[in-house]
Amino acid sequence: MTHEAKRTTQTHFDTFNLSKLTDKKHPKVTVIGGGTGLPILLSGLKAAKCRTTAVVTVADDGGSSGSLRTSLNTIPPGDIRNCLVALSDAKQIYKDIFQYRFAPEDNEFSGHAIGNLIIAALAEMRGDVYHALKLLQVMMEIDGHVLPACASPLVLQAHYDDGSIVEGETTIVSQKRPIDHVTVRHVNDGPLADEKPVAGPHVVEAIMSADLVILGPGSLYTSILPNVVIDDVRQALVDTPAKVVYICNIMTQLGETEHFSDADHLAVVNKHIGQKVIDYALINATTVPFEYIESEETPEYLVQVTHDRDGLRQQQATxxxxxxxxxxxxxxxxxxxxxxxxxxxxxxxxxER
Known part of the structure; x- marks a missing residue:
């Protein structure tokens, strides 16, 4: 089945009362993405007693995750670690230990988070990351599920209008030029080098069985799309009976979405999926103060994403x-x-419909 086109409208809800959900099952929510925004949303969904599954990108090649990915030929553990902590009911001290990062003077351990090392070690002990995550589910008292988008690390590829291709998340961001589209492939020296990437175990099931599928929040080209362009993930987003929700970024991002409007974000996602599958787009309506735009704390974020009403209407989302x-x-x-x-x-x- 495919999603029916829906006329774009501004929706106004009555004041929401969480008690309305007491006679209904709490929603089964599958969130797809990566980066720093995903754990924030996951912990909020957990607090609201949603039945939550996170589908996490495996194309990260920077920092501790990138180093472990290269040296151990494993999926990058950093985003997975953060999602596990967000869904954990363990005591805070255990979460703090899991998140602790070695200091810069700690030589070969510099920059590594203990949780990254534990995930990589358990994957080696248990034979793969999925058995490692089953054990961590118990150890960390996880309320929900965390699933790698693919069972092996992927290389992100950016394709440009001039026909050139740049590979690797950190390299792509450093290019600072408009991207036409992205794809993913397996690493060249791995056993799956000549095969097309497929979704990891239970990922398609999580999308198909959800009440809501949420894309974002997160970097468009490096956190969300690396999951979406895996063929069976893309097809699941087309086929799922769930409502698909896109959370639009508040700020444009250096090296990815300069000059983007909210409609541009939706158009890029729908282009990569091949159909207009987004049912709802959540967009911030509040102006960001000038001093935050000029902040030296976040130089990668440029200006507030502009609003394009006509462009949004063309994307057929509420x-x-x-x-x-x-x-x-x-x-x-x-x-x-x-x-x-x-x-x-x-x-x-x-x-209620």
Whole structure:
């Protein structure tokens, strides 16, 4: 089945009352992405008692994750680590240990998070990352599921209008030029080098059985699309009966989305999927103060994403504009509570129809 085209409208919900969900099952939510925004959303969904699964990119090649990926030929563990902590019911001290990162003067351990080393070690002990995650599910008292988008590390490829191709997430971001589209491949020296990437175990099932599938928040080309362009993930997004929700970034991002409007973000996702599958787009409606745009804390974020009403209408999604802004000293973020509240409103609306 495919999603029916829907007329773009500004949706206004009545004041939402979480108690409305007491007579219904709490939503089964599958979130697809990576980066720093994903754990924030996951912990909020957990607090709202959603049945949550995170599908996490395996194309990260920077920092501790990139180093372990290269030396051990394993999937990068950093985003997985952060998602596990976000869904964990373990005591805070155990979470702190899992997240502890060695100091710069610690030689070969410099920059490595203990959790990254534990995930890599358990994957070696148990034979693969999925058996490692089953054990961590118990050890960390995980309320939900964390699934790598693919069972092996992938290389992100950016394709440009001039026909050139640049590989590797960190290299792509450093190019600072408009990307036409992205693809993924297996690493050249791995046993799957000549095969097309496929979704990891249970990923398609998580998308097909969800009430809501959420894309984002996160970097468009390096956190969200590396998952979407895996063929059976793309097809699952077309076929799923779930409502597909896209969380639009608040700020444009250096090396990825300069000059992008909210409609541009949706258009790029739909282009990579091959159909207009996004049912709802959550968009921040609050102006970001000038001093945050000029902040030296977040030089990779440029200006606030502009609003393009006509462009959004062409993407055939229901547009929800709301105050989603959370301003911190370190930068501009989505407000966790407000974001989850809007997601629960979408679910409530869908079960009442």
């Amino acid at each position: 547009i929800i504009k709301s105050d989603l802004l959370n301003l911190k000293k370190s930068g501009v973020y989505h407000d966790q509570t407000k974001l989850v509240e809007e997601i629960l409103k979408i679910y409530q609306q869908s079960i």
